[in-house]
Amino acid sequence: MAGLATAACTAAESKPRTASSSSAPRELPSKDPFPSTYRAYPGVPTLVTNVTIYDGEGGRIDKGQVLFADGKIVGVGQTVEAPQGATVIDGTGKWVTPGVIDIHSHLGDYPSPGVAANSDGNEVTSPVTPQVWAEHSIWPQDPGFSRALTNGGVTTLQILPGSANLFGGRSVTLKNVYARTMQGMKFPGAPYGLKMACGENPKRVYGGRNQAPGTRMGNMAVDRQTWAKAQDYRRKWDKYEKDGGEVPSRDLAMETLVGVLKGEILVQNHCYRADEMANVIDMAHEFGYKVAAFHHAVESYKIADLLKKEGICSAMWADWWGFKMESYDAVTENIPLVHSQGTCAIVHSDDANGIQRLNQEAAKALADGRRIGIDIPDEVAWTWLAINPAKAMGIADKTGSLKPGKMADVVLWNGNPLSVYTRPEKVWIDGALLYDALDPKRRPVSDFELGQPGEGDVK
DSSP states (O other): OHHHHHHHHHHHHHSOOOTTSTTSOOOOOOSOSSOOOOOOOOOOOEEEEEEEEEOSSSOEEEEEEEEEETTEEEEEESSOOOOTTOEEEEOTTOEEEEOEEEEEEOTTTSOSSOOGGGOOSOOTTOSBOTTOBGGGTOOTTOTHHHHHHHHHOEEEEEEOOOSSSSEEEEEEEEESOOOSSSTTTBOTTOOOEEEEEOSHHHHHHHHTTTOSOOSHHHHHHHHHHHHHHHHHHHHHHHHHHHHOOSOOOOOHHHHHHHHHHTTSSEEEEEEOOHHHHHHHHHHHHHHTOOEEEEEEOTTGGGGHHHHHHHTOEEEEOSSOOOSSGGGSSOOTTHHHHHHHTTOOEEEOOOSTTGGGGHHHHHHHHHHHHHHTTOOOOHHHHGGGGTHHHHHHTTOTTTSSSOOTTSBOOEEEESSOTTSTTOOEEEEEETTEEEEETTOTTSSOOOGGGTTSTTTTTTO
16 A cells, blocks of 8 residues: 555656546545444355255245255255265254345344444434444354344345434345454445335424424425435536546445435335325436335335336235334235235335344245135245345345355255254354354354353353
């Protein structure tokens, strides 16, 4: 770095040049100032045999085999040829699925112990805070990460800021491994998300302070004015990149929003009511961005056709409802109704306990659908926990299904994963065995838990 700086100074002294000259350096903000340092734990070639396989994209293989090596899925089928010396696991009576992906989590930002000193998920100082990044609040030692892995088979999760603000900040996608830093967990190559929120939360928080927004129309007005500002900021930087001249002043909030306008950052929008989701879609058309997924979305069943048309996923609970007015008009068949319209349906948690049983949440929704005549096969319902969240998070090319070449994020369940009696028996992330229910020594324990009564999950 010092050599580069010296060379630049020498060149500048010998021949002054304008910023608009073709050879002039462009002072452009880094798009990745906090890069992932994630490195997969070591694994061994592994063949799991005699299992029922849900491939994560709706496929099923009975008495099948899964082979993974060097951190990747190698083969899935009735019979798979394994290399000599591979570890072979007989899974008779058991199931294999891709690792569960939770698109909506606050682990690390609202960690355990749940005390004020650890409450770092909401920057409740302004309704517009796209400049904050959830990753800078993440505490990697949150014991919730291991609970999600060992009880829920969660291998990937998106950590979002809270929903107090209209623009809550950037989300980050993590691999569910313990590391010394957030960057050691950061999913390589995953795009950022932007957390937005509509409805009751922003107008209650800021209206209660007698500032905008205090109404739903205030929500939309502040949103639209902010997007207009982002468009103007983008024009300034586009002009600078094309023509040079004076470097525009950086605005971290606007950088995030310009990333959205360019399609580099995916909008993850907290929104309950159907009419408000429709308003947001119109606003997205007005300013030229796209919503990747509506979260919570208890009224998605009312506009499933619109969501399908727009290519927007809906991340939902199985049966949470009624805890505030905008969540009142829910139906427990929401997820299967959305799915039945050909729309991208996702089961999410938004909860440190719920993330430990997303398989059961999917099962509840599946059963509710069947009670009204929507008969979705078990293996198809698993897309709600696998390929669909991967699509909405921009990582479906890397994970979300048991396809050759994808990350070997794999769960061996000790029974039908849609049964309340079933638990993960083994969990691999990038082919590394990180949890084994049959081996007490292979249970992840947060560094924070060491020395605590009970020593975490070990005893």
